[in-house]
Amino acid sequence: MYFVQHWFNLADVACEEALLDSTALRRFVGIDLGRERVPDGTTLLKFRRLLENHDLGAQLFVKVCEVLQAHGLKIGTGTIVDATIIGAPSSTKNKDKARDPEMHQTRKGQQWYFGMKLHVGVDSQTGLAHSAAVSSANVHDKHALPDLLHGDEQRVYGDSAYASQKELIASKAPKAKDFTNDRVRNRSGEVDELKRSKNRNKSKIRARVEHMFAVVKRLWGFSKVRYRELTKNANRAFAALALANIYLSRSRLMGQVRL
Structure with missing residues (x-):
């Protein structure tokens, strides 16, 4: 859901609404509305704050670089x-x-x-x-x-x-x-x-x-x-x-x- 927010340049609430409207996005994220609801904008906000507080964005960048290098890049x-x-x-x-x-x-x-x-x-x-x-x-x-x-x-x-x-x-x-x-x-x-x-x-x-x-x-x-x-x-x-x-x-x- 956090990646979807980046790819489509969405605000927290707009990302929640996009998942409610799009079956393809829900399938990608792995949400089945018959079993669970889409996380709301506040949940996404708290998750992003967690990433910010622990500098996990930079760690994600480093990890992706390591994975790509392992694949020959x-x-x-x-x-x-x-x-x-x-x-x-x-x-x-x-x-x-x-x-x-x-x-x-x-x-x-x-x-x-x-x-x-x-x-x-x-x-x-x-x-x-x-x-x-x-x-x-x-x-x-x-x-x-x-x-x-x-x-x-x-x-x-x-x-x-x-x-x-x-x-x-x-x-x-x-x-x-x-x-x-x-x-x-x-x-x-x-x-x-x-x-x-x-x-x-x-x-x-x-x-x-x-x-x-x-x-x-x-x-x-x-x-x-x-x-x-x-x-x-x-x-x-x-x-x-x-x-x-x-x-x-x-x-x-x-x-x-x-x-």
């Missing part, structure tokens, strides 16, 4: 690091008459965003997330870099937000070469075409991280926070990444089942 020698903004309500028209104090604003390009950041480390070969971190939106991408590397990398890819972080990369992954994108404009505004060409080649690999974000934000609907506080949303983020890893591995896993 091993972590390779390259890691792609990136971050995406998860929006939060900026209005103060609520019960507390205030924004969530753990969410902050940041500017990307010429536009301001309010919310949090989801930082991920994705394997450059499989495109699966092997590490993640959550922060307020105003935290620079580079600060989460050490938490996104597993230490055995030979190459680290990232956009220009991670440029000039060789020392930080070396502190966590001493064997890794820095393949993050370089800044192509100098102080006078001139474009270095050689760097731009190299960035294009790097971006062909780096683009794989966008598949993960597409599943989490577009397919699972996690483009905006549902709860207040980073801890609650971090639990949802780790669970969403675990489910996204399974989704992106579905062809490989189903092939093994057929064999």
